[in-house]
Amino acid sequence: MRRQRERVGFMRQALTVAGALGLLAGVAGADVTTERSASIVVFPKVITTSTRDTIIQITNTNNSMVHAHCYYINGALADPTAPQIPGINDPVWNELDFDIWLTKQQPTVWVASSGRNADPTDNSTSCAESNGSCYGVGLDPGFVPPTAEDFTGELRCIEVDATGQPVGGDHLKGEATLVNTSTGDVAKYNGIGILHNSGVEIDTDNVLCLGDSGPDICPSGAEYNACPDIWILNHFAENAEDPIADDEDPEINVVHTELTVVPCTEDLENKKAASVVIQFSVTNEYETSFSASTTVTCWENTRLEDINLAAFGRASLTTDFAQTRIRAVGTGGVLMVAEEFHQVQIHSADDVHIATAAFNPHIEDNPDSARSDTITFQPDLVVPEP
Amino acid sequence: MRHVRWASWAAAVATVLVVGAPHATRADVTSDQAAAIVVWPIVSVTRDTDSLAPFADDTLIQLSNTSTKPVVAHCFYLNANSHCSNSGDVCQIGAQCCGEGGCGFCLPAWNETDFDIVLTARQPIAWEASDGLSDFCSPNAEPGEPCIPLDGTSRKGPLDPTAPSGVKRFQSNAGTRILPVPETPFQGELKCIVIDQTSGEPVRGTAANVLIGQATLETAEDDSLDVAKYNAIGIKALAEGNSDPNPNVLTLQNSPAGQGDYEGCPNVIILNHFFDAAINPADDNLQIFTWPVFVPCTENLLQQIPGAAIAQYLVFNEFEQRFSTSNTVQCFRATGLSSIDTTQPENSIFNVGVAGTLVGQTRVTPIGSGLLAVALEFHATDSPVLNNGNHSADVNVHYQGQRSAADRITLP
Numbered sequence: 001m002r003r004q005r006e007r008v009g010f011m012r013q014a015l016t017v018a019g020a021l022g023l024l025a026g027v028a029g030a031d032v033t034t035e036r037s038a039s040i041v042v043f044p045k046v047i048t049t050s051t052r053d054t055i056i057q058i059t060n061t062n063n064s065m066v067h068a069h070c071y072y073i074n075g076a077l078a079d080p081t082a083p084q085i086p087g088i089n090d091p092v093w094n095e096l097d098f099d100i101w102l103t104k105q106q107p108t109v110w111v112a113s114s115g116r117n118a119d120p121t122d123n124s125t126s127c128a129e130s131n132g133s134c135y136g137v138g139l140d141p142g143f144v145p146p147t148a149e150d151f152t153g154e155l156r157c158i159e160v161d162a163t164g165q166p167v168g169g170d171h172l173k174g175e176a177t178l179v180n181t182s183t184g185d186v187a188k189y190n191g192i193g194i195l196h197n198s199g200v201e202i203d204t205d206n207v208l209c210l211g212d213s214g215p216d217i218c219p220s221g222a223e224y225n226a227c228p229d230i231w232i233l234n235h236f237a238e239n240a241e242d243p244i245a246d247d248e249d250p251e252i253n254v255v256h257t258e259l260t261v262v263p264c265t266e267d268l269e270n271k272k273a274a275s276v277v278i279q280f281s282v283t284n285e286y287e288t289s290f291s292a293s294t295t296v297t298c299w300e301n302t303r304l305e306d307i308n309l310a311a312f313g314r315a316s317l318t319t320d321f322a323q324t325r326i327r328a329v330g331t332g333g334v335l336m337v338a339e340e341f342h343q344v345q346i347h348s349a350d351d352v353h354i355a356t357a358a359f360n361p362h363i364e365d366n367p368d369s370a371r372s373d374t375i376t377f378q379p380d381l382v383v384p385e386p
Numbered sequence: 387m388r389h390v391r392w393a394s395w396a397a398a399v400a401t402v403l404v405v406g407a408p409h410a411t412r413a414d415v416t417s418d419q420a421a422a423i424v425v426w427p428i429v430s431v432t433r434d435t436d437s438l439a440p441f442a443d444d445t446l447i448q449l450s451n452t453s454t455k456p457v458v459a460h461c462f463y464l465n466a467n468s469h470c471s472n473s474g475d476v477c478q479i480g481a482q483c484c485g486e487g488g489c490g491f492c493l494p495a496w497n498e499t500d501f502d503i504v505l506t507a508r509q510p511i512a513w514e515a516s517d518g519l520s521d522f523c524s525p526n527a528e529p530g531e532p533c534i535p536l537d538g539t540s541r542k543g544p545l546d547p548t549a550p551s552g553v554k555r556f557q558s559n560a561g562t563r564i565l566p567v568p569e570t571p572f573q574g575e576l577k578c579i580v581i582d583q584t585s586g587e588p589v590r591g592t593a594a595n596v597l598i599g600q601a602t603l604e605t606a607e608d609d610s611l612d613v614a615k616y617n618a619i620g621i622k623a624l625a626e627g628n629s630d631p632n633p634n635v636l637t638l639q640n641s642p643a644g645q646g647d648y649e650g651c652p653n654v655i656i657l658n659h660f661f662d663a664a665i666n667p668a669d670d671n672l673q674i675f676t677w678p679v680f681v682p683c684t685e686n687l688l689q690q691i692p693g694a695a696i697a698q699y700l701v702f703n704e705f706e707q708r709f710s711t712s713n714t715v716q717c718f719r720a721t722g723l724s725s726i727d728t729t730q731p732e733n734s735i736f737n738v739g740v741a742g743t744l745v746g747q748t749r750v751t752p753i754g755s756g757l758l759a760v761a762l763e764f765h766a767t768d769s770p771v772l773n774n775g776n777h778s779a780d781v782n783v784h785y786q787g788q789r790s791a792a793d794r795i796t797l798p
Binding site: 031033034036055057059105106108114123124125127128134137138173174177179184187188190234237240241243244245285286314315318320321323325340344350353354355357359360362364365 | 420444535543604610663667703704782
């Protein structure tokens with residue numbers, strides 16, 4: 001009897017110590033990823049205008065079926081032709097959500113402007129019969145709705161179970177291809193993945209915790225990794241001359257960089273657009289430093305020169321390349337992608353050509369970072385099982 | 387006393403439970419964080435030639451130091467050109483070696499040229515692969531002039547925080563000379579490793595994880611402009627490496643089977659792609675072709691022995707149907723997806739007509755050496771060439787897991 005009590009005590013102590021160590025192991029990392037599968041995948045830049053469209057690719061890297069709850073957020077201004085004026089011409093910040101189901105290792109694709117219908121009559125011979133024009137053939141992930149016209153915003157997909165309850169697992173990866181439908185120009189970036197914090201079970205409230213926002217908001221702790229402390233952007237100075245194209249006119253052959261930024265925090269229940277101040281610390285090739293700042297509300301897509309020409313312009317930087325470190329002020333973080341626009345006149349009598357290249361900026365992990373964000377869903381997201 | 391013994395046993399078992407549990411994240415190779423080794427798998431210079439289609443005219447290399455201290459990088463161009471046995475011309479296939487005197491062989495080759503770059507705190511630098519950077523900027527240099535920024539005399543950076551106590555030394559790029567690629571046309575790899583300025587030996591430890599880089603592949607000719615960009619792949623130094631007795635042998639391994647100085651190469655490379663010849667669903671005038679570029683993790687630069695790997699491809703289409711194939715990657719491999727398994731692309735498992743859906747997921751498992759990869763995606767009217775109004779986009783691939791076997795880079 002005494003031996004049995006000791007064994008029980010031993011097991012209790014072992015589990016207690018394991019629990020304590022497990023909690024330590026479960027402390028969320030402060031990084032996101034663009035090269036590993038994750039539980040939340042964010043595409044910050046989705047454009048569907050008259051001249052640009054976006055192809056979304058998402059893949060399940062798991063050997064079992066995976067479900068995801070996805071939503072578009074439209075960051076376009078109510079009147080896209082007019083400047084943003086608070087209270088008069090604000091971003092619409094509409095949300096459009098849908099679910100996708102992906103079978104074992106299944107890839108899927110859709111065009112943002114047209115969405116994807118669920119068609120059970122698909123068969124694999126139609127690709128050969130149509131010489132490769134077989135959009136929509138395959139096991140459809142579900143009905144993917146088209147975006148609104150002139151949509152400029154983001155797409156997020158969150159791994160859930162069959163009832164809609166968010167789960168960890170880190171099984172989703174994705175890419176977005178921005179296509180200029182007039183010129184055929186393409187630019188591609190990887191979706192940004194936010195990893196599940198494997199030491200913490202995701203609770204059933206409708207608040208996802210990216211980092212730990214405290215016991216009142218995040219009773220389970222940090223359910224997902226926190227957003228990055230610092231983003232690092234290697235970029236051309238604004239209006240830098242394109243170095244590879246043969247020079248004909250340095251006033252025409254220029255490079256611009258566009259930055260697309262979304263706050264990590266989103267409140268879809270109350271439709272409250274998060275607002276974050278971000279600071280830029282710019283270092284040119286002569287190691288001279290400049291700085292700038294701006295406010296991002298909901299979704300921001302801007303050229304660097306429109307943030308601050310003095311900090312990012314070639315005339316003030318005096319070099320063609322710079323390294324910019326970007327930090328959000330406060331505890332909330334941001335996610336971002338960058339796109340370069342190269343404008344070149346190849347021969348003096350030619351038209352001016354524009355080609356683009358999108359890329360993922362680098363991140364700097366800070367183990368002491370206090371970043372914490374939340375994604376708050378509508379409460380009816382989870383459908384109880386009968 | 388008995389209680390104390392139980393407590394220690396409990397702690398031990400608990401530790402085993404926790405250590406044995408799967409870890410949430412691992413720092414594998416990375417294309418979105420700073421690292422001690424940065425690798426650009428594809429650098430191309432093909433100006434005014436058609437012998438290395440579909441590679442870009444020229445490549446702009448960007449490299450940045452993310453730390454607040456100066457850093458020295460030792461860089462290698464690895465020339466993967468093949469040459470004709472009869473003419474010495476650069477070739478891709480034997481048919482390019484046929485002339486009036488008959489045909490020669492297209493012989494693979496692999497050699498390196500190396501140089502140093504000294505970067506000051508937080509400094510970015512960029513150069514065209516065709517030209518490199520040889521001269522320092524003069525005091526009245528114009529923006530955009532290709533030159534090395536800080537010569538240390540007429541142009542200086544801030545004080546060097548790593549200077550010995552009592553010594554006032556300014557940061558500069560003195561010691562930098564960036565070579566152009568050794569021949570044109572050129573296809574190959576660029577690799578930069580953080581080294582100690584005094585000893586010239588690679589720097590071990592996480593303090594070396596300070597470099598980030600990008601490559602911009604650009605073609606501007608025949609009334610056609612195309613730009614594509616990817617992040618250099620970083621290999622992080624470990625906090626406590628188990629150094630090889632030879633300081634010039636870098637061991638890439640971080641697994642229960644052993645620990646080296648740097649993170650190990652990935653176990654699986656995951657590529658999301660369109661099947662070749664798929665019609666672009668957003669622009670039906672264009673077909674899509676994907677060219678993955680692979681380079682081995684193991685390289686013996688001392689004895690000029692390239693790494694070799696068998697790449698096993700596991701392909702899933704949108705019906706969850708599975709195909710597989712394999713090939714050999716020696717030194718450098720950049721071919722279209724549908725040339726991996728056959729010489730008849732229309733019969734390839736990577737061709738859209740055979741695969742039966744628009745997109746696929748391909749999982750590449752290396753055997754032998756580890757592999758690093760990026761993917762080039764061509765949106766073209768009929769074939770993947772870039773000087774015909776066609777366009778391309780580069781993308782970094784995804785990774786899963788870490789190889790248990792070690793890869794080694796042997797420096798000269």
